[in-house]
Structures are given as C-alpha cells and as structure tokens.
Amino acid sequence: MSSITSSCLITPSEPTPNGILRFSQMDLMVPLHHIxxxxxxxxxxxxxxxxxxxxxxxxxxKESLGRILVHYYPLAGRLRSIEGDQLVLECNAMGVEFLEAxxxxxxxxxxxxxxxNKIFKDLATQFDYCxxxxxxWPLLLVxxxxxxxxxxxxxxxxxxxxxxxxxxFPFIKSWAKLGRGEDLEEDEIPFHDRxxxxxxxxPFDHELNPQxxxxxxxxxxxxxxxxxxxxxxxxxxxxxKKETTFEVLKITREQIEKLKEEANQKQTLPSxxxxxxxxxxxxxxxxxxxxxxxxxxxNGDKNQPTAIRIVAxxxxxxxxDHLKCYFGNAVIPVLTPTCLYGDILSNPLSFSAQKIREAxxxxxxxxxxxxxxxxxxxxxAKKVHALSYESKNGYFYGNPNLSIGSxxxxxxxxxxxxxxxxxxxxxxxxxxxxxxxxxxxxxxxDGSFFVHLRLQTQxxxxxxxxFYDHMD
Numbered sequence: 001m002s003s004i005t006s007s008c009l010i011t012p013s014e015p016t017p018n019g020i021l022r023f024s025q026m027d028l029m030v031p032l033h034h035i036x037x038x039x040x041x042x043x044x045x046x047x048x049x050x051x052x053x054x055x056x057x058x059x060x061x062k063e064s065l066g067r068i069l070v071h072y073y074p075l076a077g078r079l080r081s082i083e084g085d086q087l088v089l090e091c092n093a094m095g096v097e098f099l100e101a102x103x104x105x106x107x108x109x110x111x112x113x114x115x116x117n118k119i120f121k122d123l124a125t126q127f128d129y130c131x132x133x134x135x136x137w138p139l140l141l142v143x144x145x146x147x148x149x150x151x152x153x154x155x156x157x158x159x160x161x162x163x164x165x166x167x168x169f170p171f172i173k174s175w176a177k178l179g180r181g182e183d184l185e186e187d188e189i190p191f192h193d194r195x196x197x198x199x200x201x202x203p204f205d206h207e208l209n210p211q212x213x214x215x216x217x218x219x220x221x222x223x224x225x226x227x228x229x230x231x232x233x234x235x236x237x238x239x240x241k242k243e244t245t246f247e248v249l250k251i252t253r254e255q256i257e258k259l260k261e262e263a264n265q266k267q268t269l270p271s272x273x274x275x276x277x278x279x280x281x282x283x284x285x286x287x288x289x290x291x292x293x294x295x296x297x298x299n300g301d302k303n304q305p306t307a308i309r310i311v312a313x314x315x316x317x318x319x320x321d322h323l324k325c326y327f328g329n330a331v332i333p334v335l336t337p338t339c340l341y342g343d344i345l346s347n348p349l350s351f352s353a354q355k356i357r358e359a360x361x362x363x364x365x366x367x368x369x370x371x372x373x374x375x376x377x378x379x380x381a382k383k384v385h386a387l388s389y390e391s392k393n394g395y396f397y398g399n400p401n402l403s404i405g406s407x408x409x410x411x412x413x414x415x416x417x418x419x420x421x422x423x424x425x426x427x428x429x430x431x432x433x434x435x436x437x438x439x440x441x442x443x444x445x446d447g448s449f450f451v452h453l454r455l456q457t458q459x460x461x462x463x464x465x466x467f468y469d470h471m472d
Contacts, residue, residue, distance in 0.1 A: 002103035002122055002145050009095035009138070013066035016073035020082075021089040024194040025375045026329040027161050028087075032079075032134065034141060034157040035165050037124035037428030040172070043107050044150030045419040054146045061144065061154070061417060062098060064179035069096065072171060072190055072327060075140045075162065087134075087161070096140035099125070107151035107423060120246075124428030125157045154415070155428060164329045165405075166313050171327070172415045179417035190327035200318070201373045221374045222359070223333030227401045228305035236396035244434045245457045248426065249464065251286065253447030255471040259285040263349045280353045286439055286449060287404045288352035289470065294402050294435075294455070295341045297463035302342030308356060309403035310334045312363050319365070332371050334359050341400070398434030399456060405438040413443050430454045 069076050073091060080090040103123075110119060125141040139162050143155040158168060174188050229236060264279040280288075291308055314330045315323045323330065336359040344352055397403040413421050424443045430436055434456045442448040455463055 002101040002105075004099055004101050006100045008062075008098050010062055010065045010069065010098045010142075011093050011095040012069040012073055012076055013063075014070045016070055016076070016091065016093055018091055018093070020080075021074060021077070021091055021192070022194065023087065023089065023161060024197045024328065025372075026197065026332070027194065029375065030160045030164070030329060032087075032137075032159065032161050033129060034125070034127065035160050035163075035168075036431050037141075037143075037155045037157040038165075038168060039120060039123055039426045039428050040154040040156075040415050040422040041107050041110060041424050041426075042152045042154070042420065043423045054150065054152065057152065057417070057419060058100060058144050058146075060179050064175055064417070065096070065098065065142065067178045068171070068175040071174070071184065074192055074327070075158070077139065079134050079137060079139070079159075079161070081135070089162070095138070096142060097125075097138040099141075099143040101143060101145040103145050103153075104148050106147050106149040107153075108149070110153075110426075111424065120426060120428050123153050123155055125155050151423075154422075157428070161329075163327055164313075164331045166315070166331065166410065167327050169411050169414065170325070173411055176415045176417045181418070187325065189325060191322045191325045192327055193322075194328050196320075196322060196326070197372055198376070200320070200369055201376055221371055222335035223309070223371075224374065225335065226395055227307050227309065227335060227397055228338055230400055231301055231304055236398070239399050239434065239456075240396055242434065243457045244432065244454050245460045246430055246452070246454045247460060247464070249451040249453060249467060250442075251449045251451060251467075251471070256282050256286060256447065256449065258471055259289050259349065263288065263353045280350070280357065282449075283406050283408055283439060284353045284356050285349065286451070287356050287406075288349055289467070290404060290437065290451065290453075291352045291356075291402060292344055292349065293463050293466040293470070294459075295344045295400075296466045297455075297459040298341075298399055299462075300341050300400055302340065302345075304341040304400050305338045306341060306344065306400045307338045308336040308359070309397045309401065310336065310356070310359055311403075311405055312360070312368070314368060317363055317365070317368055332368070332375075334363065396433065397436065399459075402435045402437060405436075407438060407440050408449075409441075412441070426450075427452045 073093065074089055076093045076095050077089050077091040078094050079087055082088055123143070123145050125143045127137070127141060129137070137159065139159040141155075141157040145153040145155070147153070156168065156172065158165075170188070170190070174184055177184060177188075230239065233239075260280060260282065263285045287308065291306075295306060310333070311331045312334055314332065315326055336355045339352075339355055412425055415422050422443065425440065427438055427440075430438065430452050431454065434454060437451060437453040440450045440452060442450060453463075
C-alpha cells in the first residue's frame with residue numbers, strides 16, 4: 001500500500017490569461033469527473049552509475065509542470081456556474097493538485113499486471129466529489145509515487161469536461177520536454193478556442209431539411225442512440241449493479257497476425273474491404289475477437305442484439321490545422337450496426353470485423369460535420385450531459401455490448417523527463433462499468449498489445465479462456 005506524504009497546488013510559472021471560457025457542446029456531452037487515471041511507471045535510472053534522487057526528479061517535475069501550465073493555462077482554472085446552472089470555465093490560475101506518495105513496492109511488482117483491480121487503484125488519484133463543491137475541483141490531478149527500488153509512478157487524471165483522453169499524450173510529451181530543459185516548437189503549442197466547432201458546422205435550415213442527408217440518405221448519428229438492452233429488460237439498471245473485474249490481457253504480435261490472417265482470408269461479403277482495398281487492421285481484428293469472446297462468455301440467447309461502441313478522434317479525421325493541437329474534447333461516439341449473438345458466433349471472424357469497419361468508413365468529413373450539427377442543434381446540453389457515458393442515467397455499454405477504445409498509433413510512451421522513457425503505461429481503474437476496454441500498444445515496440453478490460457466478474461474467466469484458446 002502507498003501512503004500520501006505531501007500535497008500542494010502547482011500554479012503557472014508566469015501570468016496567464018484570465019476570464020471565462022465557454023464549453024463546447026462536445027465538452028458538455030461527457031461526465032464532469034476525471035478521466036480514469038493514466039499510470040506511467042519509471043524504472044530507477046542507473047546510467048553511468050549515477051542515480052538521481054527521487055526528490056530531485058520530483059522537484060524537476062513540479063518546476064516543469066508550472067512551466068507547461070503557462071501553455072495549458074485552462075487546466076489551472078476552476079468550473080463555475082453562471083446564468084442559473086450553466087457551467088463555464090473560469091481561467092484564474094488557481095492551480096492543479098500535485099500529490100506525493102511512498103510505497104514499499106518495486107516497479108517490477110507491477111510488470112505482470114497481477115490483480116490490477118487492487119494494485120493500480122492504490123496508485124491512482126482519488127478525489128471526493130460528493131463533499132467538495134464543483135467550483136473547488138482541481139481540473140488536473142497529479143500523483144507521484146516513489147518506490148523502494150528508486151523507481152516512480154506518475155499518475156495523471158484530467159477533468160473530462162475539460163479534455164478527452166487523446167489530448168493527454170501531447171500534454172505529457174510537452175511537459176516532459178520542458179523537464180529535459182528543451183523548448184516547445186510552434187506546432188506543440190495547444191489551441192484552446194472552443195468556438196472553432198461552430199465554424200465547422202454547415203448551414204442548416206430545420207424547416208426545409210429537418211434531417212440532414214448525406215449522399216441522398218438521412219445521416220444516422222448512431223453514437224447518440226441507446227445501445228441494445230438484454231432481451232426482456234426495459235433498462236440496464238440491474239446489469240449496472242453487478243460486480244465487475246478489471247484485467248489486463250497481453251496479446252502477442254504473432255497472435256494478432258494470426259487473427260489478421262484469419263479475418264482477411266475468410267471475408268464473407270465484398271464490403272469486407274473498402275474502396276482502397278485495405279485489409280482489416282490490427283484494431284479491427286482484435287476488437288472483433290473481443291466481441292466474439294464477450295458473446296461467448298455471456299452465453300446469451302442467439303437472438304440477443306449487441307453492438308460495439310467506438311470513439312472517433314476528430315483531430316485526425318477533419319483535415320484542419322488548428323485541430324491537430326486542439327486541447328479539449330474532440331471525439332464523438334459511434335455505434336456499429338446492431339448484430340445478433342447468433343450471427344456473431346456462427347460467422348467467421350471477418351463478419352464481426354466487417355461490422356466494425358462499417359462503423360468507421362462512414363466517418364467522412366461531411367458525416368462528421370453533420371454530427372457536429374446534430375449535437376449543436378438537436379440536443380439540449382442538460383439532457384446530453386445526463387445521458388453521458390458512465391453517468392447514473394447514461395447509456396450503458398456493458399452486457400450485451402462493449403466499448404472498445406484504442407491508443408494504437410498515439411505517442412503514449414513519450415514521457416521522458418530526462419531519466420528515460422516510461423517502462424510501461426497502464427490505465428488506473430478504467431471506470432466502474434461493465435464492458436469498457438482499451439487496446440494499448442506494448443512499450444517494447446514489438447507489435448504486441450495489452451487489452452485493458454472491465455467485465456462482469458461472472459463472465460471474466462470464461463472470456464479469458466475463449467480469448468486465448470482461439471489463438472493457440
């Protein structure tokens with residue numbers, strides 16, 4: 001177990017802009033609480049027989065955090081209610097929370113991901129949302145745990161209304177770069193103007209065209225619709241009450257290649273390949289395999305509807321320069337076409353991979369702008385927030401569904417503060433809801449993945465058996 005040894009607020013090292021920053025509609029579509037923590041593990045650095053003290057390393061992190069907050073100044077602000085109960089961001093340089101902790105454990109104790117439910121929760125940040133007014137919440141929580149071996153664990157958690165998880169990694173990379181004594185390049189300076197989304201929305205006349213059409217068809221904004229429920233149930237309340245377990249499953253490059261070969265050799269329909277002839281990607285085949293394993297583990301009726309929730313990052317999909325450095329929420333949810341358990345299990349892997357492909361190939365520039373239009377003009381902010389993922393009344397992507405995120409291709413291991421890159425990275429808790437998962441590349445660069453998965457406890461062991469048996 002770790003114990004907290006000190007706590008302080010880190011403020012920007014230079015004066016920063018003050019004033020009110022209004023949230024975009026995409027900011028309001030997510031919960032207020034912090035994104036599940038990201039944990040970075042650093043082994044002790046014995047290069048050239050010189051081991052810098054943990055104290056010196058942590059002081060360097062604090063100093064460079066103050067400097068990076070000059071560029072990421074909204075993180076040092078606080079939420080504020082105006083005009084009744086509308087939330088805005090007050091940029092006031094109040095600072096971010098920085099905790100220090102100590103543990104008798106070693107970095108090597110965490111490399112096998114044994115019992116992540118317990119060990120990662122101990123290293124993650126904890127915050128009392130119930131007894132702390134929202135206006136006093138720090139929007140960034142940082143916790144550094146010193147291990148007995150001289151290694152460190154850096155835990156970072158953003159308030160979700162401020163930013164999505166994809167924006168974490170440029171922040172960590174830039175923070176670490178300042179920690180090494182380097183300066184940021186112009187294309188590393190974050191862009192904070194949330195009004196940019198309104199400029200991307202095409203003109204729209206509700207009276208003449210109440211439902212936007214794309215290529216002659218009404219746009220299906222599937223991500224804003226409720227996912228399937230268990231047969232015979234009118235809501236997901238009972239499923240949400242069931243105990244869940246968090247596991248980290250490793251899948252090797254050879255196993256991934258085996259799945260790719262299986263899916264790409266046994267395509268069931270011509271649309272299994274898109275217009276460019278791309279074979280199924282690593283994400284598509286691993287996600288398809290997870291979908292099939294979940295259906296088998298849950299052992300439901302063959303007529304049980306099921307779907308996969310995917311998150312699309314607009315920074316990559318909309319070809320706009322400012323978005324590359326945008327620091328805020330820039331993702332939209334997408335649902336695959338609804339399938340039946342029987343179809344998922346009786347068809348080859350390519351069937352499930354194809355359904356995942358169908359959800360992503362439609363994410364054209366026009367479709368994404370239409371989605372922004374839909375969110376801005378057809379969805380009340382309060383209702384949107386009430387239905388946000390993981391809120392009490394929100395859509396539930398657990399049994400019979402899954403939510404499968406991906407960190408493939410992101411600079412997740414670029415957090416070198418001057419004593420080496422992190423040995424590995426993990427998610428702290430992955431939320432509390434059944435069905436949430438994230439595919440994380442290995443730090444070794446060997447093409448293997450770690451699948452972070454939260455599933456109902458009664459289904460986890462069966463899922464793991466199917467997950468590995470099929471690839472042997």
